[in-house]
Amino acid sequence: MPASDGWCPFATARPITDSGNFETGRSGQQAKAVVLHIGEGPLSAFFPTFNNPARKASAHFTVGKQGEIEQYVSINDTAYANGLRWESAAGAAGGIWRNPRGVQVTPAWKGLINGVNPNYYTISIEHEGFFGEPWTEPMYLANLKLLQWIRDQTGLTYARGDALIGHNDFDNVDRPNCPGPNAPFDRMIVDLSGGDARRAALIAGANKIGVPLNDQSALAKFALQNRLGVPLTDEFQFNVNDAAYLGQVWSQAVVYVKVGDWGNVWRT
Numbered sequence: 001m002p003a004s005d006g007w008c009p010f011a012t013a014r015p016i017t018d019s020g021n022f023e024t025g026r027s028g029q030q031a032k033a034v035v036l037h038i039g040e041g042p043l044s045a046f047f048p049t050f051n052n053p054a055r056k057a058s059a060h061f062t063v064g065k066q067g068e069i070e071q072y073v074s075i076n077d078t079a080y081a082n083g084l085r086w087e088s089a090a091g092a093a094g095g096i097w098r099n100p101r102g103v104q105v106t107p108a109w110k111g112l113i114n115g116v117n118p119n120y121y122t123i124s125i126e127h128e129g130f131f132g133e134p135w136t137e138p139m140y141l142a143n144l145k146l147l148q149w150i151r152d153q154t155g156l157t158y159a160r161g162d163a164l165i166g167h168n169d170f171d172n173v174d175r176p177n178c179p180g181p182n183a184p185f186d187r188m189i190v191d192l193s194g195g196d197a198r199r200a201a202l203i204a205g206a207n208k209i210g211v212p213l214n215d216q217s218a219l220a221k222f223a224l225q226n227r228l229g230v231p232l233t234d235e236f237q238f239n240v241n242d243a244a245y246l247g248q249v250w251s252q253a254v255v256y257v258k259v260g261d262w263g264n265v266w267r268t
């Protein structure tokens with residue numbers, strides 16, 4: 001764990017004083033992942049909620065739409081943001097996970113430690129706003145800066161679904177849209193991995209072989225994310241059962257998407 005006191009120097013510290021809403025220390029665990037949330041409310045609502053003895057909820061941070069960063073709990077301590085309860089049972093798995101409402105869930109995250117509440121080994125970041133809203137650029141950049149600071153403190157290596165996850169990766173029943181489809185995980189991963197140079201190299205390389213590349217298109221983003229090599233053609237249209245598709249040949253696969261369904265890109 002961090003050598004520091006776990007308080008981010010560029011965040012506004014608002015330590016919660018209700019000791020029932022967080023736990024000092026991590027019960028012997030270490031942070032294994034950062035969990036992103038969407039708060040479904042304005043920035044001003046978070047601190048009062050997390051300091052309310054009746055709520056038993058908190059997060060380490062909230063990032064606001066204007067790029068504000070508030071911190072409520074040291075990352076050396078345990079916030080109550082994505083808790084699950086383990087229930088021992090006979091059988092190969094040895095037990096099941098239940099969410100705070102007591103409903104059985106099927107967590108997608110493979111980092112869970114059977115029997116140990118994930119709050120003990122995660123760091124949670126809330127975000128201002130609602131899941132249907134796109135992230136503002138200041139919120140994106142502040143979140144990125146915070147992720148980089150957390151990485152410096154913990155040594156985490158971010159990968160989507162591993163050390164960088166969403167609340168929905170724990171609770172697929174009550175939190176399927178936390179943080180929701182507008183949380184730009186792919187962009188974060190690219191930016192956190194020094195992806196700007198990789199992007200620039202890809203565009204320059206594609207231009208070199210005569211392919212104009214819009215690296216912000218759905219197909220190119222998918223191909224870049226999945227490391228499908230270099231684009232060999234411009235995008236082209238084709239039809240399947242009267243439905244229009246857009247495709248592009250990359251050196252490792254053909255990538256394609258149904259026109260309008262831009263979130264669902266496929267590869268051959």
Ligand SMILES: [Zn+2]
Pocket residue numbers: 036037038081167175178179
């Ligand atoms: Zn959440």
